[in-house]
Amino acid sequence: MTAVETGRTHRLGPVADIPVGEGRAYAVDGDQVAVFRLRGGGLRAVSAVCPHAGGPLADGLIDAKVVICPLHQHVYDLATGCSTTGQPPLRVYAVHIDADGDVVVTK
Incomplete structure (x- = not known):
């Protein structure tokens, strides 16, 4: 998916494009960003590529606090980007739903 830049x-795009409990990867200004729709209703956005071996983090398992890389099971905190398994941290992005129901990431 490709982002539309506004400053x-x-x-x-619509938050409805991201199923609850899953993530989607987006191209944002030359970077890949994984946006996760948490079961509690919140959103989190982090780098979409695992620093260990380039795994697709948007395809990883999530809970309310972490994402697990689907390739080698490295675990990253969704709020801070820090790894709990000794890997370099992910970049974290501010994310929210606007009045039109679209996901907006600040980079």
């Missing part, structure tokens, strides 16, 4: 914020 330093990037409108990614």
Whole structure:
């Protein structure tokens, strides 16, 4: 999916495109960003590529706090980007739903 840029914020599309409890990867200003729709209703956005071996983090398992890389099971905190398994941290992005129901990431 490709983002539409509006200044330093990037409108990614309807939140309904991301099933609850899953993530989707978006191209945002030259970077891949994984946006996760948490079961509690919140959103989190982090780098979409695992620093260990380039795994697709948007395809990883999530809970309310972490994402697990589907390739080698490295675990990353969704709020801070820090790894709990000794890997370099992920970049974390501010994310919200705008009045039109679209996901907006600030980069």
